[in-house]
Amino acid sequence: MLRFALVLGVLALTSPLAIDMYLPALPQLARDFGATEAAVQATLIGYFIPFGLAQLFYGPLADARGRKLPLLLGLGIFLVGSLGALFSTTLPGLVAWRALQGLGGASLMVIPRAVVRDRYTGPDATKLMAMVMLVISISPMLAPLFGTLVLNFGNWRAIFAALAVLAAVGIALTTFVLPETMEKERRRPVSFSHMARGAKVLxxxxxxxxxxxxxxxxxxxxxxxxxxxxxxxxxxxxxxxxxxxxxxxxxxxxxxxxxxxxxxxxxxxxxxxxxxxxxxxxxxxxxxxxxxxxxxxxxxxxxxxxxxxxxxxxxxxxxxxxxxxxxxxxxxxxxxxxxxxxxxxxxxxxxxxxxxxxxxxxxxxxxxxxxxxxxxxxxxxxxxxxxxxxxx
CATH class of the missing domain: 1.20.1250.20 (MFS general substrate transporter like domains)
Structure with a gap:
């Protein structure tokens, strides 16, 4: 269980850090780009909306193709988005790379909970889920402090470098440490007609x-x-x-x-x-x-x-x-x-x-x-x- 807690903890904290870690750097970012507060806020909107929409995609994909492939896909997209943000030279470019980050980060909110359900039941599942939820709950409070610490060693770009490193660590842990928890016989194809009927009801x-x-x-x-x-x-x-x-x-x-x-x-x-x-x-x-x-x-x-x-x-x-x-x-x-x-x-x-x-x-x-x-x-x-x- 310790191995699962380690991997899922790293995955669970990645997206909250991407949202809150660079908040202390927003005024600096506005000065660097000569932008208004509203313009800089677009880097948050650019993350939130793809992050929300993509959650509809990763759940069915994880049921159809197993847990590791969507996790690696999401982490890879997040890594590319982080590197793009690191080297952005314009504010619209940074917004676009942040959107790509959000597109990848959505997998890290949806799939870890499914991994817990796959592998554990009863008190063990409750214990592990509590660990994951604790990370999700505490990391937004501490993320700006982490961001401030990183800013002591560089400017706002250093935060995206740190997020890229975190994504690379997540890829390594998912590839070499986290086993596939959904057997092939349990997987089921995506039914768009079933989803459409359910969405209409809701x-x-x-x-x-x-x-x-x-x-x-x-x-x-x-x-x-x-x-x-x-x-x-x-x-x-x-x-x-x-x-x-x-x-x-x-x-x-x-x-x-x-x-x-x-x-x-x-x-x-x-x-x-x-x-x-x-x-x-x-x-x-x-x-x-x-x-x-x-x-x-x-x-x-x-x-x-x-x-x-x-x-x-x-x-x-x-x-x-x-x-x-x-x-x-x-x-x-x-x-x-x-x-x-x-x-x-x-x-x-x-x-x-x-x-x-x-x-x-x-x-x-x-x-x-x-x-x-x-x-x-x-x-x-x-x-x-x-x-x-x-x-x-």
């Missing part, structure tokens, strides 16, 4: 779509923060790269801490009621943040405090809303999970694209965009859960 189900988008706009608030935080914290608040990385990690503690207790809270108050209350709290805390910033009280401590509370609410919302969305679709849970994950990533990318032109390096546009995400999530929750109660 896209015409208001409950599934509504709850998925509730989680999606919750995630979108994270993405808005990720895209803008380095400019606000280092530019407007005057933090150093290390201080920004620490502030980023603290803001994420609320989410990951609350998510660990979501199951216990749901058992006490019920899943639907918990989502309703938590989304209401998320909206109120994001609205409070916006009003305080608007009134001129948007210090780094006010920002951090409100975001910790808002993100703690999201820690209860995001995993539970997906469980509720899948509740009536057990026969196509895999497809529903893939579509749900894709929709959430795309919603986040589109939110950055729509709000990016309004960012000016200060806290107000970021706080406003996060509050808009909270408002949309609140309205969707009210509509969806009222309908769910009425039809129950």
């Amino acid at each position: 896209f015409t189900d208001p409950t599934f779509m509504g709850l998925t988008l509730v989680g999606g706009f919750g995630m979108a608030s994270f993405f808005v923060f990720i895209a803008s935080a380095s400019f606000v914290y280092m530019g407007s608040f005057g933090l150093t790269q290390t201080q920004f990385s620490l502030a980023f990690a603290v803001n994420a503690i609320g989410f990951f801490g609350a998510s660990q207790g979501a199951g216990t809270v749901a058992q006490s108050v019920g899943m639907s009621r918990m989502v309703r209350l938590a989304v209401t709290g998320f909206f109120l805390f994001t609205l409070l943040l916006f009003l305080l910033v608007l009134a001129g009280y948007g210090s780094v401590f006010v920002m951090g405090g409100c975001l910790i509370l808002a993100n703690a609410c999201l820690g209860l919302v995001i995993p539970t809303s997906m469980v509720l969305a899948l509740d009536e679709h057990g026969d196509i849970a895999g497809l529903a999970s893939s579509i749900g994950g894709t929709m959430q990533m795309v919603a986040g990318g589109l939110m950055i694209a729509l709000t990016g032109p309004f960012f000016d390096g200060t806290a107000l546009p970021m706080a406003a965009a996060i509050a808009v995400c909270g408002l949309i999530a609140f309205l969707l929750t009210t509509l969806v859960l009222n309908r769910r109660t009425a039809t129950a």
Whole structure:
């Protein structure tokens, strides 16, 4: 099990590092290219949208061709994207290479969980999955600190060099250490007609779509923060790269801490009621943040405090809303999970694209965009859960 934990841990942390590791370098990147904040944010959008869409591809491919081939394909694409980003000389070129990174990185979110299910069951599977999920949960908080450490030895290009090395290590581990966990007799060809029928059911189900988008706009608030935080914290608040990385990690503690207790809270108050209350709290805390910033009280401590509370609410919302969305679709849970994950990533990318032109390096546009995400999530929750109660 230690061998599996090592390999899957390296694979699982690669994509979160690709998203968050270079956040401290975004202002530097903007200066080097002479670009605006909104233009630099396109390097995040370029990663998020292919990353979300490609998850629909890797799951069926892994069922049809085994686990190692799609993993190696994804890692190879990610490696090429990292090297391309390393040597980019224009911002549009960097966006394109980031998109290629996202296209490859999607495999590293989908397939490791399938590898766990293939090889282990019962308590052993739970233990190994917990290790993988811990890496996925902790690495986004620590990634900016890793990025700051790398920046001490070079500029933003050094971060992509580090990601290329990580991808090469992943290829070596997958090739020489990780065995194929899906026997040929268990593999099944991709059925596009079955996928189309399942997708039609999901896209015409208001409950599934509504709850998925509730989680999606919750995630979108994270993405808005990720895209803008380095400019606000280092530019407007005057933090150093290390201080920004620490502030980023603290803001994420609320989410990951609350998510660990979501199951216990749901058992006490019920899943639907918990989502309703938590989304209401998320909206109120994001609205409070916006009003305080608007009134001129948007210090780094006010920002951090409100975001910790808002993100703690999201820690209860995001995993539970997906469980509720899948509740009536057990026969196509895999497809529903893939579509749900894709929709959430795309919603986040589109939110950055729509709000990016309004960012000016200060806290107000970021706080406003996060509050808009909270408002949309609140309205969707009210509509969806009222309908769910009425039809129950």
